[in-house]
Amino acid sequence: MSQTKKSYSLSELADIAGGQVKGHADVMIFGVGTLEGATARDISFLTNVKYKSQLATTNAGAVILPEKFIDVADLPAIVHPNPHAAFAKIAQVFDTTPKLATNIHASAHIDESATIGANVAMGPNVVIGKHAVIGDNVVIGANTVVGEAVSIGAEGVLHPNVTLYHSVTLGERVVVHSQTVIGADGFGYANDKGKWLAIPQTGSVEIGDDTQIGASVTIDRGALENTVIGQNVIIDDQVHIGHNCIVGDNSCICGTSALAGSVLVGKGVVIGGGVGINGHISICDNVQITGFSMVVSDITEPGVYSSGQPAMANRDWRKTTVRMRQIDTLFDRVKKLESQRNPETDK
Numbered sequence: 120m121s122q123t124k125k126s127y128s129l130s131e132l133a134d135i136a137g138g139q140v141k142g143h144a145d146v147m148i149f150g151v152g153t154l155e156g157a158t159a160r161d162i163s164f165l166t167n168v169k170y171k172s173q174l175a176t177t178n179a180g181a182v183i184l185p186e187k188f189i190d191v192a193d194l195p196a197i198v199h200p201n202p203h204a205a206f207a208k209i210a211q212v213f214d215t216t217p218k219l220a221t222n223i224h225a226s227a228h229i230d231e232s233a234t235i236g237a238n239v240a241m242g243p244n245v246v247i248g249k250h251a252v253i254g255d256n257v258v259i260g261a262n263t264v265v266g267e268a269v270s271i272g273a274e275g276v277l278h279p280n281v282t283l284y285h286s287v288t289l290g291e292r293v294v295v296h297s298q299t300v301i302g303a304d305g306f307g308y309a310n311d312k313g314k315w316l317a318i319p320q321t322g323s324v325e326i327g328d329d330t331q332i333g334a335s336v337t338i339d340r341g342a343l344e345n346t347v348i349g350q351n352v353i354i355d356d357q358v359h360i361g362h363n364c365i366v367g368d369n370s371c372i373c374g375t376s377a378l379a380g381s382v383l384v385g386k387g388v389v390i391g392g393g394v395g396i397n398g399h400i401s402i403c404d405n406v407q408i409t410g411f412s413m414v415v416s417d418i419t420e421p422g423v424y425s426s427g428q429p430a431m432a433n434r435d436w437r438k439t440t441v442r443m444r445q446i447d448t449l450f451d452r453v454k455k456l457e458s459q460r461n462p463e464t465d466k
Contacts, residue, residue, distance in 0.1 A: 127212065128144065128146065128147055128148070129143065129144050129146045129147075129148060130144035132162065132181075132197060132212075133197045135209060135212060136197055136199055136206075136208045136209055137199065137205070137208075138197040138199035138205050139198045139199075141189060141192075141196040141197075142181075142194065142195035146180055146195045148160065148180055148181060149161070150213050151163070151209060151213055152179065154173040154177040154182070155177070157178060157179035158178055158179070159178055159179070159180045161179050162180060162181045162182065162183065162206075162209060163179040163181075163183070163206075164182060164184065164202045164203065165183070165185075165192075166185070166202050171191060174188070177194070180195070181195040181196060181197065182195075183197045183199055183202040183205045183206050184197075184198060184202055185199065185200060185202055186198055186200070219242055219260040219261075219278065220240035220241055220242040220258055220259065220260065220261075221240055222240055222241075223235075223239065223240065223241045224242055224244075224245070224261075226243045226244050226245075227241040227242075227244070227245040227247070228244075228245070230247055230249045232249045233251040233252070233253065234250075234252045235253045236253055236254045236255035236256070236257065236273065237255045237256070239258075239259075240258045242260045242262070242263075243262070244261055244262045245259050245261065245262070246263075247265045248265055248266045248268070248269065248285070249267045249268070250267060251266070251267065251270070252269070252270045252271070254270075254272045254274070254275065254291065256273055256274045257271050257276070257277075258276045260278045260279035260281070261279045261280070262279055263277050263280060263282070264281075264282045265277075265283050266283055266284045266285040266286070266302070267286070268285055269284075269286065269288070269289075270289065271289045271293070272290045272291035272292070273291045275289055275291065275295075276295070278294075278295065278334075280298050281296075281297065281299050281300075283295075284302030284303055284340060285323075286340075287301050287323055287326075288323065289301075289326045290327045290329070290330065291328045291329070293326050293327075293328070293329070293330050293331070294332065296332065296333050296336075297334050298334050298335040299333070299335060299337070299338075300336075301324050301326070301332075301336075301337075302324045302339075303339055304317075304320040304339065304340060304362075305322075305339040305340055305342050305362020306362065306380065307320055307342045307380075318342060320339070320340050320341065320342050321341075322340055322343055322344050322345045322346065322363065323340050323341065323345050323346070324338050324340050324341070324346045325346070325347045325348070327347075327348060327349045327350035327351070327368065328350045328351070329350055329351045330348055330349070330350065330353070330354070331353050331354070332354045333354055333357070333358065334357070335357045336354055336356065336358045336360075337358075337359045337360070338360045339359075339360065339362040341362050342362050342363055343363075344363060345363075346362055346363055346365075347366070348360070348366045349365075349368035349369070349370065350369070351369050352369065352370050352372075353371050354371075354372045355373045355374035355375075355392070356374050356375075357374055357375045358372050358373075358375065358376050359376075359377040359378065360372075360378045361377075361378055361379045361380035361382065361398065362380045363380055364380065364381065364382045364384070365382075366384045367387070367404065368386045369386055369387045370384055370385075370387060370389070370390070371389045371390065373390060373391050373392040373393075373410070374392045374393075375392055376392060376395070377395050378396045379395075379396060379397055379400075380399070381398055382396050382399070382400050382402070383400070383402065385401075385402055385403045385404035386405070387404055387405045388402055388404065388405070388406045388408075389406075389407045391408055391412065393411040394410065394413075394414065395414070397413075397414060397415050397416075400416065400417055400418075401418070402417070402418045405421035406418050406421055406422065406423075407422070407423045408424050409424070411426075411427045412425055412427055413426050413427070
């Protein structure tokens with residue numbers, strides 16, 4: 120949320136980020152920017168060595184950098200072991216995002232059985248269902264629907280047009296962006312002589328503290344037990360998480376990835392964009408899956424996993440495709456040649 124203070128000294132920002140000041144600690148900073156685009160009123164950061172040359176030309180008033188670059192920059196700096204994280208903390212104090220709501224709008228509909236905490240704000244046309252529990256300092260954007268028996272922990276933020284189905288539970292400080300649907304029916308059907316029969320999805324969804332969920336995400340409710348998303352999980356836009364999935368703490372799921380039902384994701388897992396994961400698969404802790412991979416079996420060892428084919432020049436791709444089609448023929452030829460070998464003459 121927006122901060123009331125408009126400027127900070129470099130020493131104040133160092134305290135916020137947990138870093139050490141190099142140079143003039145009293146330099147005043149009014150905002151954040153990139154090395155290329157920052158002005159003398161801004162602070163920027165450097166983490167990637169490929170941008171090191173920009174330190175010589177940047178107009179930034181100060182920069183955040185790691186210890187190894189401390190002698191490269193001539194301008195005031197905050198030295199931090201993780202400049203990107205330090206930049207995130209500093210950027211938060213300069214956040215100018217408008218507040219979604221500052222009070223409870225007259226058009227909001229709140230069921231009389233709902234429990235509303237202190238300092239809750241709701242935009243126009245918000246709907247709060249029966250027996251819902253809204254924690255202190257929660258902010259709910261316009262047109263959001265909070266279903267029956269939903270629980271939202273303190274300091275949560277729901278952006279406009281979010282839908283929480285019945286009995287969904289959100290922990291504290293959970294952020295959910297627009298058009299996201301949490302708790303819709305899982306894809307559970309039985310086939311009876313060619314006719315699909317819907318299986319009631321009687322579980323729900325639990326979201327842990329400090330989790331952030333992007334726009335247009337769908338998290339399905341469990342069939343019998345709950346779908347569970349852990350603490351401090353970040354989920355990008357347009358992700359689908361099927362029923363009865365469990366996603367461990369501190370994991371990351373990038374845009375347009377999809378988890379089929381009953382996938383178990385460990386802690387600290389990073390799933391790249393456009394990844395597909397088959398149902399009933401387990402992925403252990405500390406795994407990274409690169410973009411557009413297809414996971415069809417359990418992953419039991421930490422590490423980086425990939426599938427698919429990276430983009431290449433079209434002429435190279437056409438050659439590769441032709442060769443791929445020849446693999447069966449080449450395999451048969453090799454088998455035939457091996458069967459014709461004479462062990463005596465091959466010595």
